Structure formats: structure tokens, C-alpha cells
Amino acid sequence: MSPLDPQADVAELTAVNPVTEAGRMAPKEYDAVLLASFGGPEGQEDVIPFLRNVTRGRGIPDERLEEVSHHYRANGGISPINAQNRALKAAMETELAARGIELPVYWGNRNWDPYIPQTLQAMYDAGHRKVLMLTTSAYSCYSSCRQYREDIGMALTETGLDGKLEVDKVRQYFDHPGFVEPFIEGTAAGLAEVRDRLASAGTPEAPVHILFATHSIPTRDADAAGRSEGEPREFEQDSAYVAQHLATGAEVIRRVEAETGVGAPWSLVYQSRSGAPHVPWLEPDINDAIEELAGQGVKGIVIVPLGFVSDHMEVVWDLDTEALETCANLGLTAIRVPTPGTHRKFVTGVVDLICERTAANNIADRPHLTRLGPWYDVCRPGCCANFRGEKPTIAGADTTVGTGHDPYPAAGQAAL
Template sequence: MEPKDYDAIFLASFGGPEGQDDVLPFLRNVTRGRGIPDERLEEVSHHYRANGGVSPINAQNRALKAALEAELARRGIDLPVLWGNRNWDPYIPETLQKAYDDGHRRLLAVTTSAYSSYSSCRQYREDFGMALEETGLTGKLEVDKVRQYFDHPGFVAPFVEGVSAGLAEVRGKLAGGSAIETAGSAAPGTATAAAADAVHILFCTHSIPTADAEASGPRNREFAESSAYVAQHLAAAEAILEATGESSTPWSLVYQSRSGSPHTPWLEPDINDKLEELAAAGTKGVVIVPLGFVSDHMEVVWDLDTEAMDTSLGLGFAVVRVPTPSVHEKFVAGLVDLVCERTVGNNISDRPAVTDLGPWYDVCTPGCCANLRGAKPTIAGSDAKDA
């Protein structure tokens, strides 16, 4: 798109409960329209309950909002940062209404999701489209969105640092014999160079239904494994490995956080199943890379730091989980660069991408990341009826 004069940035995220009393209402929001009874929701609430009913995502978004504001101020860019969530307070419709009441008329959205799929891109565009209709602001308040940034240098750079540090730490543990002693496969201090190199990198992301994966991305392009969502993760992982000089190190793309009917095919393998497979094959150490996530929210804290970590330690692995981008200075600067690609003031004409798939699109084409459950109003699409 041509640069525009935006008057605010809208940071949009998933949202999460902030206390035990919030858990069920939050889960009702997440699953609305599916007819799931509270009894079933309570069964799946244990990871929130175990953390006091608090998801870390809201605190992380407050920190990201503050970091964006600081970076904008450092560059002399006078754009306020608004914040709204899909499933919890502050909600997107309320934030849009307040933005309009405060005099804003043209917003540029930045979402906390880097990849292309229904839930990670189109659903946000639907959230904005439906919120504009709900508030009566359609035609009065304009909302655009920055491109998906899975291969923007600002998103990839923190993972490059994390993978390098993670590999060094795991190899150091193996060289010291600690993981081998835990597994009971060798006496203390007898780790060999071969064992120290027996490390596997697991790039991990949220699983989604296979049908949604195949519907991700524009219809006029072909992607690895017939999915833009999968192809983007594979390409980002390869770029990270090349940047770290670790292209020959064994690695896999794995998935987590599957939900829904067991009869519906979802992307596999699950990280825990892959860990079992690696242990049987003689792998000694693993580096877990939360490649699909911007920050350490509940799917990272529970599914990786609790469940996958327990599995890893139970199998005797030397294991490290590397950080998410969070408020890493390069990530924050990269998000502001994405804003500057689209603004008249402080415009950045260069559109960097570290994979051959990008740079991704400012405006989604009709049918991109299709909603297989039925079309809804959207923003940032080339056809309002089907984009």
C-alpha cells in the first residue's frame, strides 16, 4: 500500500485471564459459538488454574506497549499506541470506540502473531471488521494492518541469538556429562565429543487443523507442504540455522497445544511425541525454540516449560528452551520499522525479509487464510467480502 498519515497504532492480541474468577469467562470467549459446556471448559482450564488463574500475556502486552512507546519516542515519531484484545479486557471494540471518541480516524494495527493462517491473521482482520460494525464505526474509522512479519529481521534476530546460546548451553551440559548421568547411560565425566554433538533443535509452534493449514496464504501461490503456515515456519527455521552457522545440526518443526475433536486432523508431530522418538534414536540433548510465539504466554509457560520440559527431563535430555522475542530491542525496533513502512512520516521504503517467501503482503487477497466456517467482515483485504 501507499504510505498514509495514520494517527495511532493499535496493538492487538489474544488476551488472557488475570485471576481465577476470570478463567471460565475467558474460555467462554475463546470458544464462543461452539456450544462447549462449562464442565468441559473447566476440564481444560488446569494450566490457567495452576498459575493462579493468570495468563502472562496481558502483562507482556503492557510491557510491549511501553517498549513500543519508548522506541517511537526515541525516533521522534508522534503516534500513540492503543491496545485491545480478542478475548479479554481491554477488548477490541471498546478500544476502537475510545479511539474514535478521542479523535482518531486512521489506525494501523500491529498484531502479536507473525504467521499466516486463519487464527493468526484473518481472524484478527475479522475481529476488527466485526468490531467496526458492532460499534457503528464502519466508514468513520479506518483500520489497516502491517504485514505478517515471520521473516522480518527484527522477529528472527532474537531467535538467532537464542539458538546460538541454547546450543552452547546444551553442548556444555553434555560435555560435562550431566545429562548422560541423568539418563544412566554413562559414568560421570565420560561424555564423548560424539555425545556432545548429539543435539536436536526443535522449532515449535501452535498446531492448527490441517484444513486451516492448507487454506493458509493466498490461493495463487504454491507452498511447501501445501501450506503457507507450515512453509513460513520452515523458511524461518532455515534462516535462523543459516545465520547461526548450524545448518548441519539436526532439526525438526514440531507442534503443540492441539485442542478440539480428536477426529479432526491437526498438524503433527506433537513435541512430546517427537521427544520420545528422539530419545529412542539416541539423541542426548534438545534445544526447544518457540518459533511460533511472540512472547511467553500460557502455551509457552505450560505446554513447553511444564509439559515438554517434564518429558525432556524424564527422558534424560540436556534441554534448554530459548526465549521468545518479547521486548527484545531488535524485535521492538522491527515492529516500529513495520509501522514506518506504512506511514508518510518517518517512512522506510526498504521492506526487508530474510526468506524467499517475503516480504509478505500489506493487503490480503480474496480467500487468503480462508474462514472455512463462513465469511465475516474483515479489514486489510483487497475484497471486503472475501479477504
């Protein structure tokens, strides 16, 4: 395996973008922060309209949407993600204020109120002109990075703010200490608890396995993750998305073993598959993996939601309900580790990520815990390609077609 070299091929970008060494953008005088997320329904009457937004353009009838709404219905029609984003926004504001950093934090969603276009308009109306965006997705793939860049590009175009409001994006932070260290703490605690439970049951030496869980994506999107036009790279399992999870998981295990002297075998598994059955997605599914481990004699399972920032619906349903039920049905002792949420280290890390990019209160160092980082501020041409059709995009070096703009537009301007 040859990990992505963050020093490679920067010269082409530096000629047209304010990018310094290792794919960095030069610090700017940002005047606001945008927390961008997926969004979710907040009542039973919101469920179908929300699912229409998520599946927009696919022609899926409401009857089919109702069939897949059960996990929201079972939770009163409420996704936890909005409350969690409100809590994260408040925690970010508190941390910024504690550091004396005067940057207001706005919140906008891809699929539910507050929507990104309206949020951008509100920011512009309030006098903001340079915005730094942080998303609640840490890894590299179409839905975790490029789609957010498209959301902003389309919103700037739709609102008429392209060229008036500049929006840049914080780097993908899968291996930033602020994201990883809460998982190190949680994995160590979860492993200790499972072993204590097994000891209490009279089986202290029973085999335990750690499952790092993340959202499955189509294999075509996984293959395109982190790859750029004319820049062949090699990643473990031929995907930056997979490689980033494996590298981060390996670091979590290394730290847990170093700090506690205790470890366990581990593997990467996937969850929350959707879409047409004939389209291949990343595997193995977590429930299939649990059944296989049980057949191998494993008695304890530690589930680490490594792919997620907070305990949203894919965590509380797919893991806390379905995966833990699978464990219970097989007689396995199991625990699910917390996500970073508003953990102090995560909030501090998020503000550190913001300070990497600001001219004032700048943090020049870019900590990263794997050989894959630090990831780029500006995505390479064609990175995490959209196979569904080209859309306006920000924070990347995507070739512009038929706009009269520079073929590598400055990050923050919409490109086609």
C-alpha cells in the same frame, strides 16, 4: 517448490486499492497504532469467562471448560500474555518517542479486557481516524491473520464506526529481521548451553537436536493458509503456514552455523492441539517427537518457540512444563530458548514495520530473510479462508456480497 512470488498478480488489486508494487499499500498519515492480541485471564475468577470467550459459539459447557483450565489454574488463573503486552506497548512507545514519532499506541484483545471494540471506540472518541494495527501473530493462517481482520471488521460494524474509522494492518512479519534475529541469538546460546551441559556430564559428542515449535492448527486451515481464490500457488508441504516456519527455521540455522561454526539437526514440531479428536491437526506433536528422538539416541534438545512472540501460556505450560518434563523423564538435557518479547531488536523491528506504512518517517525498504517475503500488506481474495462462515473483514481484498460496496473494498473498510 515454487515460493510465493510477492510480485505476482498485483495489477488486479492496484486498480481498486492504494497498493503499489509487490503488494504494498501506499504510505498514509496514520494517527494511532493498535496493538492487537489474544488476551488472557488475570485471576482465578476470570478463567471460565475467558474460556467462554475463546470457545464462543461452540456450545461447550462450563464443566468441559473447567477440565481444560488446569494450566491457567496452576498459574494462579493468570495468563502471562497481558503483562507481556503491557511491556511491549510500553517498549513501543519508548522507541517511537526516541525517534520523534508522535503515534499513540492503544492495546486491544480478542478474548479479554481491553476488548478490541471498546479500544476502537476509545480511539475514535480521542479523535483518531486512521489506525495501523500490529498483531502479536507473525505467520499466515486463519487464526493468526484473517481472524484479527475479522475481529476489526466486526468491531467496526458493531460500534457503528465502519466508514468513520479506518484500520489497516501491518504485514505478517515471520521473516522480518526484528522477529528472527532474537531467535538466532537464543538458538546459538541454547545450543552452546546444552553442549556445555553434556560436556560437563562427560558426553561432549552426544547428539543434539533443535526443535522449532509452533502452535498446531487444523490441517484444513493449514492448507488454506496464504491461498487465494483464482491464484494457485505452491508452498512447501502445501501450506504457507508450514512453509513460512520452515523457511524461517532454516534461516535461523544458517545464521547460527555461519556465526558460531556450530550447528545441529533440526525439525519443525507442533504443540497446543485442541478441538475434536476426529479433526486432523498438524503433526508431529512436540512430545511425540522428543520420545522418538530419544529412541534414536539423541541426548540433548534445544526447543525454539519459533511460532510465538512472547512467553504466554502455550509457552510456559506446553513447553516449559510438559515438553521439558518429557525431556527430563527421558533423561535428556534440554533448554527452551526465549521468545522475542521485548528484545531490543524485536521492538526496533516492530517500529520499523510501522514506519513502512507511515507517510512521515517512512522506511521504504521492506527487509525479509526468506524467499517468501516480504508478505503482502493487503490479503488476497479468500486468503486463509474462514470455513466457519463469512464475517466482516478489513485489510483484505475479499469479495463483498450484497452491500453495494466495490467488490474489492479499500483496506480499512468492513466487507462481508
